[in-house]
Amino acid sequence: FLTINDLKGNRKMEVFELMEGHYLVGNQGIYKVLKFLGEGSFGKVAKCTKLGSPECYAIKIVKGSWAGEKEFKMMKLIKDLHPDENHLIKMYEWFQFQNMTCIVYELLDKSLHDSLMNETQLVHLCFIRVIAQQLLKALKALKSIGVAHCDIKLDNIMFAELDSVNVKLIDFGLALKTKKLSTETEIQVPPFRAPEVILGLPLDESVDMWALGMVLACLYFGNYPFPSETEYETIRAMVQIFGLPEAESILKTESRRVKPSNTTSSP
Template sequence: MHTNSYYVEKLLGEGGYGVVARCMNVDTEEVVALKMVREYIDKEDAEREVKSLCKLKQLDADTHNVVKFIEHFEYKGRFCLIFELLDLNLVHYMESRDWRPLDVAEIRPIAQQMLVALEGLQNIGLVHADMKLDNIAFVDLSLSQFFKVKLIDFGCAIEVSELSESNTIQMTGYRAPEVIMGLPLTEAVDMWSLGANLAHIFLGEPLYPDESEYEQLRIMVHFQGQPKDHLLKAGQKARQFFTESHDSSGQGRKSPSVVPLMRNSAASMTFSSSSCCTWIQKKGSPPAQLFATGSLQ
């Protein structure tokens, strides 16, 4: 039962899903973040987020670098979620430096902490399904441990066992190719998004365009090459993006459109996001494996 009372100190932000405010627990004087879900949001969606957050409590929030969920309650018919208060997310931080790219030494600790977060989610059978710069937040930029970060916003999280029922997840630009092409989904979709996020802060601009799935896939083909034939045949939506042609021997081929070059080439990256962004990983590279293989050295 909810027994705490909160005093709203400051509105921190708002979006289509709800508003976030800085609040103080009246009894303990603990400063927290309150997320109030908008009244027009379907109750089932709000309850699904609460279910994911309750499952998240199986993890130690500090050890696994995920936001600490404190409690939830209803106020005047609207869901309210209480979290620990964090600092800027990566979008706001990059904006504060005019999107000047981070170097590898700065990116490495962020990558390592997010791999730990994903490993924790994998252990409890949860997929974040919305990894983007907005959802990676610094704990406290004023502290000496400058790049301590956490994964936040589990509003789109889904259990691995329910992925087969999901048609579209993730934001365009960070969306895994198996989602775009209609292939079977696993927790590897989060690994793809992580790689795209790391590339974004390394380049200072998105690695993949976000205007459409078609444009994103064109750039993927440019950097990673064409998907294997068996993937193209298995993809329920592959024919929306690839046309079939035949070579002189009569063999069927899938022919992608010509892909434009980007202004900055990710080929110059000296850390390997390719361990995260590769064509369809059946199980994905386990997050812990990326430490062992030296992919972030």
């Protein structure tokens, strides 16, 4: 078992060596890891308690510093949007501890995936309507500061209060300023990926609106509306339902991608 002093002195400790019962020394206090809530390529999310306080927090523990600092900068923008009113996760602080970046968030309940998609009965339309209203408000707030979430999916929408159907949008690790979106950007997982992302077309905040539509369709039908094994299958299914886009709209899109030359011939 490592003490707090051991953790301060051991600069070679890796993120996956953290265990339940270990401590993280933050700027606003010392956090004790109670249990791990999830794990991904970025690192881990741990449920922690702050020493001297009864409150519990969710701390995202990111390997290295670049990804964690990028998410923190995005969360600083979002912090001014009144997270509770706009259904966005609340951040309390961030700090670097050894070779890890730690972001302290409010502890939420369950994700839409865990709480609803595992049920045998379909979600009632009245609940879907409430969830839609809350998430549309979240997207409107993000648009007001020129930010796209870029990773809206069932796992990234969590209940703050399950009984009152109060949801919040989480995980801004892939979020970007809308003006920085490009065809080179890798965003969205396949079931929620917008067609313009698949086709390499110009992107804006509407990619989030498409992903939200997929989320709501999943809740209503109890399954993904389009196959997602390959991008070809996804686009083929969309064409079968919506038809091919008009040639005129394709030409307009292509013309926006070709920048006119500003050079003039010298006399």
